[in-house]
Amino acid sequence: xxxxxxxxxxxxxxxxxxxxxxxxxxxxxxxxxxxxxxxxxxxxxxxxxxxxxxxxxxxxxxxxxxxxxxxxxxxxxxxxxxxxxxxxxxxxxxxxxxxxxxxxxxxxxxxxxxxxxxxxxxxxxxxxxxxxxxxxxxxxxxxxxxxxxxxxxxxxxxxxxxxxxxxxxxxxxxxxxxxxxxxxxxxxxxxxxxxxxxxxxxxxxxxxxxxxxxxxxxxxxxxxxxxxxxxxxxxxxxxxxxxxxxxxxxxxxxxxxxxxxxxxxxxxxxxxxxxxxxxxxxxxxxxxxxxxxxxxxxxxxxxxxxxxxxxxxxxxxxx
Amino acid sequence: xxxxxxxxxxxxxxxxxxxxxxxxxxxxxxxxxxxxxxxxxxxxxxxxxxxxxxxxxxxxxxxxxxxxxxxxxxxxxxxxxxxxxxxxxxxxxxxxxxxxxxxxxxxxxxxxxxxxxxxxxxxxxxxxxxxxxxxxxxxxxxxxxxxxxxxxxxxxxxxxxxxxxxxxxxxxxxxxxxxxxxxxxxxxxxxxxxxxxxxxxxxxxxxxxxxxxxxxxxxxxxxxxxxxxxxxxxxxxxxxxxxxxxxxxxxxxxxxxxxxxxxxxxxxxxxxxxxxxxxxxxxxxxxxxxxxx
Numbered sequence: 001x002x003x004x005x006x007x008x009x010x011x012x013x014x015x016x017x018x019x020x021x022x023x024x025x026x027x028x029x030x031x032x033x034x035x036x037x038x039x040x041x042x043x044x045x046x047x048x049x050x051x052x053x054x055x056x057x058x059x060x061x062x063x064x065x066x067x068x069x070x071x072x073x074x075x076x077x078x079x080x081x082x083x084x085x086x087x088x089x090x091x092x093x094x095x096x097x098x099x100x101x102x103x104x105x106x107x108x109x110x111x112x113x114x115x116x117x118x119x120x121x122x123x124x125x126x127x128x129x130x131x132x133x134x135x136x137x138x139x140x141x142x143x144x145x146x147x148x149x150x151x152x153x154x155x156x157x158x159x160x161x162x163x164x165x166x167x168x169x170x171x172x173x174x175x176x177x178x179x180x181x182x183x184x185x186x187x188x189x190x191x192x193x194x195x196x197x198x199x200x201x202x203x204x205x206x207x208x209x210x211x212x213x214x215x216x217x218x219x220x221x222x223x224x225x226x227x228x229x230x231x232x233x234x235x236x237x238x239x240x241x242x243x244x245x246x247x248x249x250x251x252x253x254x255x256x257x258x259x260x261x262x263x264x265x266x267x268x269x270x271x272x273x274x275x276x277x278x279x280x281x282x283x284x285x286x287x288x289x290x291x292x293x294x295x296x297x298x299x300x301x302x303x304x305x306x307x308x309x310x311x312x313x314x315x316x317x318x319x
Numbered sequence: 320x321x322x323x324x325x326x327x328x329x330x331x332x333x334x335x336x337x338x339x340x341x342x343x344x345x346x347x348x349x350x351x352x353x354x355x356x357x358x359x360x361x362x363x364x365x366x367x368x369x370x371x372x373x374x375x376x377x378x379x380x381x382x383x384x385x386x387x388x389x390x391x392x393x394x395x396x397x398x399x400x401x402x403x404x405x406x407x408x409x410x411x412x413x414x415x416x417x418x419x420x421x422x423x424x425x426x427x428x429x430x431x432x433x434x435x436x437x438x439x440x441x442x443x444x445x446x447x448x449x450x451x452x453x454x455x456x457x458x459x460x461x462x463x464x465x466x467x468x469x470x471x472x473x474x475x476x477x478x479x480x481x482x483x484x485x486x487x488x489x490x491x492x493x494x495x496x497x498x499x500x501x502x503x504x505x506x507x508x509x510x511x512x513x514x515x516x517x518x519x520x521x522x523x524x525x526x527x528x529x530x531x532x533x534x535x536x537x538x539x540x541x542x543x544x545x546x547x548x549x550x551x552x553x554x555x556x557x558x559x560x561x562x563x564x565x566x567x568x569x570x571x572x573x574x575x576x577x578x579x580x581x582x583x584x585x586x587x588x589x590x591x592x593x594x595x596x597x598x599x600x601x602x603x604x605x606x607x608x609x610x611x612x
Binding site for chain 2 (some may be wrong): 022025027028031032033034037038041042044046048049050051052053056065067068069108111112114115116126128129130131132135136137138139140144145147148151152153155161169189191192199200202217221222246249251252253257259270271274275277278279282284285287288291294295298301302304306
């Protein structure tokens, strides 16, 4: 009965493609039932908000979000953003935050994965300890570090004073110059475990024979890493870096809870800025315009993300 | 296999030693970086408010006390009442979200993994793309939607929105699992006369239990830790979830550091325990999609 629609075989789709798309869609109507609930949820909570955000970005909406009183103002919200100095400041912060967090978290995670690859006593415990920061809530992490950085009673400053590096308690997060690096340290603390997990799994796919063969041929540890291990991890690394970059670009909780973007915008990144514009200063139109710009940036990043993922996919089907 | 590899590396002691020591030292530094902040949270949480605010700090609490924990967990006093209610709210929202996300994601992920219907790639990637967009973009329109649906200040608003980020992740994780279950099993069942749905229900479902467990943990942790929607949709004190509740509470009591650390610790306990107990599934699920075996 279902033999026509039930194409269980992994037949390559492009062969069966074309002649009649509509007929094909009709024939696989049973397939769509499986994805239907997911698609409905996605439409309500994704497609609708995106449409609405674009709409709002061309209007001036009064505080309190009184939609009846919104006024069409064309692209004024966009020009307001691009001509403000805060925009450039926040963009620079976002670039620094995203690049530094992503690269350092990746390198630290890579190092930890390599160091944990060989079996030794206590390895499982160490691995669990290293992953915990990634599991706990970012709100808890923010409070822990805020307390560590505290300008009067913070333990980090106290250690530095006791060791004689400084003569008085430093101001980590109330200082325009040190606030962003201090927050990046917290962010990396939460994120390097993710890179570590991904790369540990990646390392297991590196063929042991190749490493041994390279060794027999007299390759040094570094050469074996660079010419055998590393090329095998290229796919995982790309996906990991992309996911980290997206997560960092989108981060909100750590800067929001720890500093709220201050002092004087020194730790505002795009997302915290948009949130403050919308729910703090109730400038809904400007916030929506920001969101649309962000949306465009994410589409570009998303293009690379999908390409990296489908690269993996086609390899898998080819095999 | 790895034991063979170990034996081989061990033979070449001389060249390896430098790297091995570098690895050990690096690992030590990373463990300190990871564990010391958490240790300091625990040490602070068992100090009195006075002991926590001394300079130089008491490295080890001279008079350890569980007063902060007693206060937070005591249903008799108002702080404890609030905290326990936040805890329950978080638990309720996370559990319902998880159940719904898994129920919707299982058939969808299966379809994406097995069936070849037109638009499959497009739909799958548009689901994945959702993961790339920050909550903030959706915040204002969803707030309007919730206001329209009359869901502001209800847990329903959170459950519905948590599905938006829970679902794509769940579908992605589960698809990785289904991809690695051999198609031949279902084909055999079909030859024996099972319908396609029976093959899915009776053959594939039992095999994908580890994947479902892993997906459930991810959804639960994601919902448990979520902050931004909860902070926007909820204003009434008795509805708040833990992250927002703790933030509201301690923005009024800014100097109760032991209490804040104790609350942070208690908030982390459920997810860390979940993670430690089900670690195996957790790690495997995440990497299943990205790494092919």
